[in-house]
Amino acid sequence: MQETERGELGAGENFVNSALxxxxxxxxxxxxxxxxxxxxxxxxxxxxxxAEEPGTAxxxxxxxxxxxxxxxxxxxxxxxxxxxxxxxxxxxxxxMGSDSxxxxxxTGLGLxxxxxxxxxxxxxxxxxxxxxxxxxxxxxRLKSNIWQLSAEGGxxxxxxxxxxxxxxxxxxxAGSKASIEGCLPGISCGDxxxxxxxxxxxxxxxxTFMLFTSHISLALDVRYALVFGDSTAKAxxxxxxxxx
Numbered sequence: 001m002q003e004t005e006r007g008e009l010g011a012g013e014n015f016v017n018s019a020l021x022x023x024x025x026x027x028x029x030x031x032x033x034x035x036x037x038x039x040x041x042x043x044x045x046x047x048x049x050x051a052e053e054p055g056t057a058x059x060x061x062x063x064x065x066x067x068x069x070x071x072x073x074x075x076x077x078x079x080x081x082x083x084x085x086x087x088x089x090x091x092x093x094x095x096m097g098s099d100s101x102x103x104x105x106x107t108g109l110g111l112x113x114x115x116x117x118x119x120x121x122x123x124x125x126x127x128x129x130x131x132x133x134x135x136x137x138x139x140x141r142l143k144s145n146i147w148q149l150s151a152e153g154g155x156x157x158x159x160x161x162x163x164x165x166x167x168x169x170x171x172x173x174a175g176s177k178a179s180i181e182g183c184l185p186g187i188s189c190g191d192x193x194x195x196x197x198x199x200x201x202x203x204x205x206x207x208t209f210m211l212f213t214s215h216i217s218l219a220l221d222v223r224y225a226l227v228f229g230d231s232t233a234k235a236x237x238x239x240x241x242x243x244x
Contacts, residue, residue, distance in 0.1 A: 078158030079212045080116040080166075087112050087219055089241020091128050093146075096224075096234040102135035104144040104176055105225075105235045112241070114152065122154040122166055128239075132177075140182035148174045148202055148225065162212040170204040174227040200229040204237070217243040 089112075093105025108131060114124020132145025154168025179195040206223030221239035226232055 077118065078116070078120055078156040078164045079162055080122070080156045080164050080210070081120055081158075082116065082118045084115050085113070085124070085217070085243055087217070087241040087243030089219065089221075089239050091130065091237060091239050093130055093225070093235040093237045096236055098233070100135065102142050102144055103133040104146040104178075104233070105130040105237065106133045106145075107131050110239060110241070112152075112243075116156050120156045120158075122152070122156050122168065124152045124154075126150050126152055126170060126172075128237075138182075140180050142178065142180055144176065144178040146174055146176045146227070148172065148204070150202055150204060154208070164210040164212070166208040166210065168206060168208060170202070170206070170223065172202045172204075173199055174202040174225070175199045176227070176229070176233075198229055200227050202227055206237075210243075219243055 089110055091105075091108035091110045093103070093108065095103040095105060108128050110126060110128030112124060112126040114122055116122045127147075127149050129147045130145055132143065135142045150170035150172030152168050152170040154166045157165045157167075159165060175197065176199075177195065177197045202225060204223045204225040206221065208219055208221045210220075211218045219239070219241045221237075221241070223237045223239075225235045225237050227234075
């Protein structure tokens with residue numbers, strides 16, 4: 001009976017001891033793994049940025065640079081700016097302020113060339129030849145014509161992309177030629193027929209209106225010419241030309 005009780009007690013002690021040892025053997029690896037994970041957690045948090053050190057404020061993101069205001073485009077100049085102009089055309093001059101029927105201008109032809117600076121100032125030259133006119137005075141026939149050579153200066157004003165107005169003034173010389181044809185009874189015609197010529201200063205203010213197409217330019221020119229000779233001759237000159 002005693003042996004049976006001792007056997008039962010020994011079996012109970014062994015059961016208790018094994019029960020105590022079993023959780024310890026099973027829990028030790030789990031505890032070790034938990035300690036390893038706990039030690040490595042801060043490193044993971046710092047690596048992926050999910051955690052920050054206490055008391056450290058997040059660094060502010062750099063501000064995007066302010067966009068610079070776009071510079072306003074420079075004002076467009078006239079179509080003629082920084083360009084050479086060459087033109088030929090038809091002229092017609094009307095004598096002004098004279099009671100004479102003789103018009104030394106009349107129909108004519110002209111050639112002009114010039115250059116417009118980038119600041120729209122125009123510098124050029126103009127030559128024109130007028131075929132003049134005739135007038136009958138008694139038995140005589142008077143003939144007269146004139147040519148003009150002038151340097152011109154002006155300022156080009158652009159209206160739109162293809163239209164330019166140019167106020168200008170020309171200064172130069174004008175050469176006139178006059179002749180008398182006819183005879184008086186009993187007097188040799190050779191003694192009466194004569195030709196005279198003269199060169200006088202010229203001033204011609206006016207304006208040019210130009211239209212530019214894809215290949216050529218069309219110009220209308222209006223001037224008031226003053227020729228300072230023995231008496232001041234005046235004329236309104238109209239010009240129409242084609243240029244490049």
